[in-house]
Amino acid sequence: MDTQEGEQEPQLVLANKLFLITQPDVDDIEKVRLRDEVQTFVTSNDMVPLYETLVGEGVLSLDQKLMDEMRAKNEDELKKIDEKITDAEENLGESEVREAHLAKSLFYIRIGNKGKALEQLKVTESKTVAVGQKMDLVFHTLQIGFFHMDFDLISKSIAKAKKLFEEGGDWERKNRLKIYEGLFCMATRNFAKAADLFLDSISTFTTYDLFTYDTFIFYTVLTSIITLDRVPLKQKVVDAPEILAVIDKIPHLSEFLNSLYDCRYKSFFTAFAGLAEQIKLDRYLHPHFRYYMREVRTVVYSQFLESYKSVTIEAMAKAFGVSVNFIDLELSRFIAAGKLHCKIDKVAGVLETNRPDAKNALYQSTIKQGDLLLNRIQKLSRVIDL
CATH class of the missing domain: 1.10.10.10 (Winged helix-like DNA-binding domain superfamily/Winged helix DNA-binding domain)
Incomplete structure (x- = not known):
């Protein structure tokens, strides 16, 4: 399984570098290297809007000459794209018109102009007939959403994609959408749904634009450990050939999973400590670091005490x-x-x-709900009496 970082969407690689620059656990030498890489990427893609933002945040230093050069290049490129759109509309067919508008969308995405990119993607969609091509535009929108961690945009785009699939769509794109939705669920702390979507896609994974296969397995194991019971964890994760093929490449992950299942708690805690840094420095898991650490400890303590x-x-x-x-x-x-x-x-x-056993828990729940219902009826009767 090829897992080269180069297959990832370059702007999502950039987003990860920008995230690492802000983390206190990343050493200063590494931050200098990351800043140089960000500067090179921003400059080579003439990303004026992002450059202005990063200068404002103090991530990059202002070079007015460089800014003016990039802006001039943007204006020149945009003028050529607009000329192609005009030519296509006057002299060519619908397909060429769509391609010209798509080129303008990709231009705005490349330079990091979120607002203009989303506007232009809508224009391109209005020129698009095929469901598959409309889906590809949704994937572009989702990538913008993940770059900016705009969960409202991501949620709406996933809903839109599902609606499009009711009209048709191929399995490759449907499987790809599962990974996007799984990442969204994980990033918004819905670990149970994320685990289901990841496990469902484990033999059909092709979404290298989001992350590598190694990272996908990393996320699958982490979300499964805190959401699956012991038997399904064994069937779907511990013994899964796709996971077994990759898990040893990821530091501490194999020991983390297997020592939990084998009840080797000392080894589990050691592996857990080793994984903590990776979880903390993951862009999508970082906001849930403390929550995840608590959930894992709940799972392992519960497992020990069950015996x-x-x-x-x-x-x-x-x-x-x-x-x-x-x-x-x-x-x-x-x-x-x-x-x-x-x-x-x-x-x-x-x-x-x-x-508490299941029957006792159900009994307690029924009593509690009954009390709430009686209280509401009493309140309602007082209102009616008045």
Whole structure:
């Protein structure tokens, strides 16, 4: 499976570099290198709007001569594109008119002018008949959305794409859309849906414009671990040949997955610590870093406690390779938040599990909902009496 970064949409590679520049965990030498690469990319693509933004944010330094040169090149290129559009409209067919308008859309995308690019994509769409070509325009819009992390634009574009597929569309584009939607779900903390979409696309992945296959497997394993139960995790992830073919290339990921499944908790915590940096420096996962770390710990603590009616805190600390105080503090937080069903007997130094069974949980839920309904009826009756 080819996983070269060059196959990615260059502007999404650029977006990742811009993200890393802002991160305190990235060292200064690396930031200097990233700034040089950003400067080279922005200059070689004459990205005047983005250059102005980056200068305003202090990422790049202003070079007025360079700015004027890039602006002149943009004006010259735009003039040629407009001449082609006029020529196509006056002398050529509908297909050539569409191609000329598409060229203008791609020009605005290339220079980083979000507003003009979205406007021009709408114009191009009005000249487009084929469903497949309309879908390609939606993918361009989605890439703009991911560059700017504009979740409203992404959400609307995904809905539009699904509507287009009701008119037709090929399997390759449908599978591609699943990955886009999966990334959107992951970036908006809907990890369960993201895992389903990623796992559904694991044997048909071709979306190299978003990320490499290695990154796709990384996301698939991370989202699956906190959302799948033990049996489906084994079937769909631990034993999946597509995952097995790649997982060893990604530092700590194989140990992270397998030590959790094999109940090797000390190894799991070591691998987890190694993965933390990768998660923190991932553009899409970074905002959910603390949430994800909590969810993983909930999964692993729950798995450990499921095996026992009661267990000493010392035994649990030893299994995880941490101190008794650490486990005591950790579990008290998770119990208070309702994430773990157990109680701590500090005097005896014992953890006692009190997992509610499904019937009991349903009974409690019914009682609670019944009380709410009675309260509402009482309030309503008072209003009616008045």
